[in-house]
Amino acid sequence: MHVPLVTPFTRAGDIAAEALEALAHEVLDGGAAGIVALGTTSEAAMLDEAERDLVTGVCARVCEERGALLTVGAGASGTRAAGASLERLARWPQARAALVTVPPFVRPSAAGVLAHFARLAEVSPVPLIVYHVPYRTGQSLDAATLRALGALDGVAGVKYAGGSVGQDAVALLGDLPDGFEVLAGDDAYLSPMLALGAAGGILASAHLATARFAELAAVWEAGDVARARPLGHALARMSAAVFAEPNPAVVKGVLHAQGRIPAPGVRLPLLPASDGAVADTLERLAEL
Numbered sequence: 561m562h563v564p565l566v567t568p569f570t571r572a573g574d575i576a577a578e579a580l581e582a583l584a585h586e587v588l589d590g591g592a593a594g595i596v597a598l599g600t601t602s603e604a605a606m607l608d609e610a611e612r613d614l615v616t617g618v619c620a621r622v623c624e625e626r627g628a629l630l631t632v633g634a635g636a637s638g639t640r641a642a643g644a645s646l647e648r649l650a651r652w653p654q655a656r657a658a659l660v661t662v663p664p665f666v667r668p669s670a671a672g673v674l675a676h677f678a679r680l681a682e683v684s685p686v687p688l689i690v691y692h693v694p695y696r697t698g699q700s701l702d703a704a705t706l707r708a709l710g711a712l713d714g715v716a717g718v719k720y721a722g723g724s725v726g727q728d729a730v731a732l733l734g735d736l737p738d739g740f741e742v743l744a745g746d747d748a749y750l751s752p753m754l755a756l757g758a759a760g761g762i763l764a765s766a767h768l769a770t771a772r773f774a775e776l777a778a779v780w781e782a783g784d785v786a787r788a789r790p791l792g793h794a795l796a797r798m799s800a801a802v803f804a805e806p807n808p809a810v811v812k813g814v815l816h817a818q819g820r821i822p823a824p825g826v827r828l829p830l831l832p833a834s835d836g837a838v839a840d841t842l843e844r845l846a847e848l
Contacts, residue, residue, distance in 0.1 A: 564599030590770025594629030681714030703731035710740030721745030747799035751792025
């Protein structure tokens, strides 16, 4: 389990670096194998370059101290800009992988996506994790294309957030290239993805009840179906509550209610979570 950390803000709207560092330690204490800096959950699109560097630096320091795996979000719609963002990762030797979104908005052909990642793998100082999230990028890739991406040198895995567990997910997990791993990216579908052979997940919901997410991965790996099924259903209900409003508003609202971050604020165009969504998520957490 990897946690794509939120970026906590102070009440004045600045980055709360101490709270970010504490969160990183907390999820690692809870059993996360690593953390992701500058993912969608971090509001990376709303951070300036200095803020992105601050977030990456804090996460790098914690991962070095804890011996945990650090993945950093990078990439862009254009290949040249994406390559430049990856080259900057050389500043943080603690980074072990880069989470790179399929080019959003421009919707290249499947061959264009392959050429894009082949070029990025040549310049990246770390292995790439393809972030497949078609409901954000507008680009849906079938199992054959994802399998071809997995065969590229320098591509280590995919964060699979296809919006469902459909035929492409089943086909991909049934025939993976050597050395290529699938990480679940749709929080509510973690349990069925693990049952089908996913290696783990990158999950915003795992800020909350981190140990139970780690437990779910462990019991599926052990083949303990009797424990995995009810736990998976309970976590899916909690994750559905987390994503009832745009991410990461509800996660931040719950973390603030728990006293783990100084403010629940997000940056425009996002809006803070409603009291009802936070209360519903806290209720689902209590059921765990």
